[in-house]
Amino acid sequence: MGLNWVLKDVGLAMAVLLFLVLYKIIFSFWIWPNMAYQKLKRNGLSGPSPSFPLGNINDMVQAAKRNKQSLTSSNVITHDVHSRVFPYYALWQKSYGKVFVHWLGTEPFLYVSDAEFLKQMSAAVPGKSWGKSNIFRNDRKPMFGSGLVFAEGEDWVRHRNVLTPAFFPANLKALASLMVASTNNMIDRWTSIINSGHQEIEFEKEITTATGEIIAKASFGMTYETGRKVLEKLRVMQQTLFNSNRYVGVPYSKYLCLKKYREAKRLGDEIDALLLSLINDKTKLKKDRDHSGVATDRETNLLDMMLADYESAKSLTTKEIVDECKTFFFGGHETVALALTWTLFLLSVHPEWQNQLREEIKQVVGDQVVDANMLAGLKKMGWVMNEALRLYPPAPQLQRQARYDIQVNEVIIPKETNILIDVMAIMHDRGFWGDTVHQFRPERFEADNLYGGCEHKMGYVPFGFGGRMCIGRNLAIMEYKIVLTLILSRFSFSLSPYYIHSPAIMFTLRPAYGMPLVVQPLY
Numbered sequence: 001m002g003l004n005w006v007l008k009d010v011g012l013a014m015a016v017l018l019f020l021v022l023y024k025i026i027f028s029f030w031i032w033p034n035m036a037y038q039k040l041k042r043n044g045l046s047g048p049s050p051s052f053p054l055g056n057i058n059d060m061v062q063a064a065k066r067n068k069q070s071l072t073s074s075n076v077i078t079h080d081v082h083s084r085v086f087p088y089y090a091l092w093q094k095s096y097g098k099v100f101v102h103w104l105g106t107e108p109f110l111y112v113s114d115a116e117f118l119k120q121m122s123a124a125v126p127g128k129s130w131g132k133s134n135i136f137r138n139d140r141k142p143m144f145g146s147g148l149v150f151a152e153g154e155d156w157v158r159h160r161n162v163l164t165p166a167f168f169p170a171n172l173k174a175l176a177s178l179m180v181a182s183t184n185n186m187i188d189r190w191t192s193i194i195n196s197g198h199q200e201i202e203f204e205k206e207i208t209t210a211t212g213e214i215i216a217k218a219s220f221g222m223t224y225e226t227g228r229k230v231l232e233k234l235r236v237m238q239q240t241l242f243n244s245n246r247y248v249g250v251p252y253s254k255y256l257c258l259k260k261y262r263e264a265k266r267l268g269d270e271i272d273a274l275l276l277s278l279i280n281d282k283t284k285l286k287k288d289r290d291h292s293g294v295a296t297d298r299e300t301n302l303l304d305m306m307l308a309d310y311e312s313a314k315s316l317t318t319k320e321i322v323d324e325c326k327t328f329f330f331g332g333h334e335t336v337a338l339a340l341t342w343t344l345f346l347l348s349v350h351p352e353w354q355n356q357l358r359e360e361i362k363q364v365v366g367d368q369v370v371d372a373n374m375l376a377g378l379k380k381m382g383w384v385m386n387e388a389l390r391l392y393p394p395a396p397q398l399q400r401q402a403r404y405d406i407q408v409n410e411v412i413i414p415k416e417t418n419i420l421i422d423v424m425a426i427m428h429d430r431g432f433w434g435d436t437v438h439q440f441r442p443e444r445f446e447a448d449n450l451y452g453g454c455e456h457k458m459g460y461v462p463f464g465f466g467g468r469m470c471i472g473r474n475l476a477i478m479e480y481k482i483v484l485t486l487i488l489s490r491f492s493f494s495l496s497p498y499y500i501h502s503p504a505i506m507f508t509l510r511p512a513y514g515m516p517l518v519v520q521p522l523y
């Protein structure tokens with residue numbers, strides 16, 4: 001009798017559990033997406049019909065495949081590349097305009113490539129009130145954790161306040177010499193390659209190594225050995241996460257590549273442990289110095305600057321500092337590497353600009369070692385950078401999430417809607433940039449250094465917009481100019497016959513088959 005009751009209870013508990021699991025699955029696969037779909041429609045937002053549970057992912061995969069097939073037969077060098085990189089968005093724009101809803105799995109995404117809509121949207125919500133997409137936050141947790149890129153609300157304000165001074169030009173100046181040293185290491189490597197009879201350099205790979213070294217030194221300073229170990233593990237983690245086919249937005253899809261996620265998590269834990277030991281060592285050293293009364297050196301790396309007000313009320317916790325270190329690495333090295341990669345591609349196709357920049361370097365830097373004070377004089381180089389970022393933005397899309405219903409003109413963006421801002425489409429919009437939109441014309445920034453003569457102030461946004469604009473842009477501009485000065489002073493470049501022009505989205509905008517360049521020493 002007693003055993004029967006126990007069995008009945010267990011059976012009931014199992015049934016309830018099964019019901020809850022099923023309810024959760026049905027809710028997230030069917031009920032919630034349908035409710036959200038109806039709400040978006042009622043609010044005047046249309047778009048391609050989703051299917052469950054993939055949303056529009058299948059349409060996107062098919063459009064990308066068709067596009068790849070038609071491109072592999074030709075290797076035309078053109079800067080009209082938006083529809084190559086995002087064929088599905090180019091297609092949907094024709095049917096639904098520049099603002100529409102599409103679905104990644106069961107997550108609604110408002111697509112925005114209308115600069116005026118972006119302006120209104122940005123005016124409607126202050127920087128700290130924007131959310132960041134929950135699914136991307138979870139997906140990229142091992143890389144960014146609770147760092148600035150995904151922080152929200154008051155947390156974001158606190159992080160941004162602590163970190164902003166580290167990027168003041170006066171503090172960045174001290175980083176110039178380490179940038180020169182890391183670039184010279186790369187140049188020495190190239191010289192040995194050339195001396196051994198080869199003329200071709202895989203530029204993207206080389207520059208990614210150099211900018212990785214720079215960001216690790218800029219972040220950790222003299223304790224570079226630990227920095228190097230962290231750097232290697234972070235890179236493997238990034239490859240583990242992003243070289244697999246993933247279905248972001250599809251519920252429970254991470255179980256399809258569980259092995260990769262486990263591997264990324266393991267690497268993430270190891271990185272956290274390394275960074276923690278580095279922070280503890282530095283904190284102890286600082287305390288010992290404070291006790292002994294010996295004056296400390298002025299902080300010259302980002303980690304020391306974060307630790308400087310460690311005990312103040314607004315300071316970050318140790319875990320938050322660990323996450324910011326990872327954020328700097330991911331936010332701060334591939335973007336700069338890609339800005340330089342696409343620049344070298346453009347300068348190879350337009351050698352007249354290589355010559356103009358070399359001439360400018362001769363006048364501004366001469367025979368001296370380039371330093372931070374000279375960079376403002378490199379004006380043409382600034383125009384070239386702006387134009388390269390316009391045509392080939394390393395971060396071609398921005399994202400936000402509505403934390404409450406947002407009214408933009410007649411449209412209401414319902415709470416929880418993810419927003420995907422296609423800045424590449426905006427910067428390739430003929431309506432703003434005229435008939436020369438797909439031409440490389442750095443001189444458009446001569447008269448208007450900020451917007452390149454674009455009629456709309458949201459028409460040029462390679463570093464984002466509003467309060468969440470890239471915190472590292474001063475560091476990026478400084479690094480870009482120093483590295484480019486050093487390599488243009490030593491070598492001339494042309495495209496390798498093996499180069500295939502295929503810009504592709506792989507989290508950032510990258511050349512799908514690398515950037516092989518033929519390199520000639522100038523002396």
Ligand code: HEM
Pocket residue numbers: 148149150160327328331332333335336339389393394395398399462463464465466467468469470471472473475476
């Ligand atoms: C050419 C190089 C770079 C480009 C094109 C770039 C681009 C961007 C873009 C588009 C955003 C998003 C802004 C938005 O959502 O409105 C961003 C944010 C961010 N970037 Fe950069 N970035 C570059 C270099 C760097 C560097 C060198 C660092 C740090 C060392 C860095 C750290 C960050 C961080 C932490 C954020 C998040 C800011 C926030 O949400 O408050 N970036 N960047």
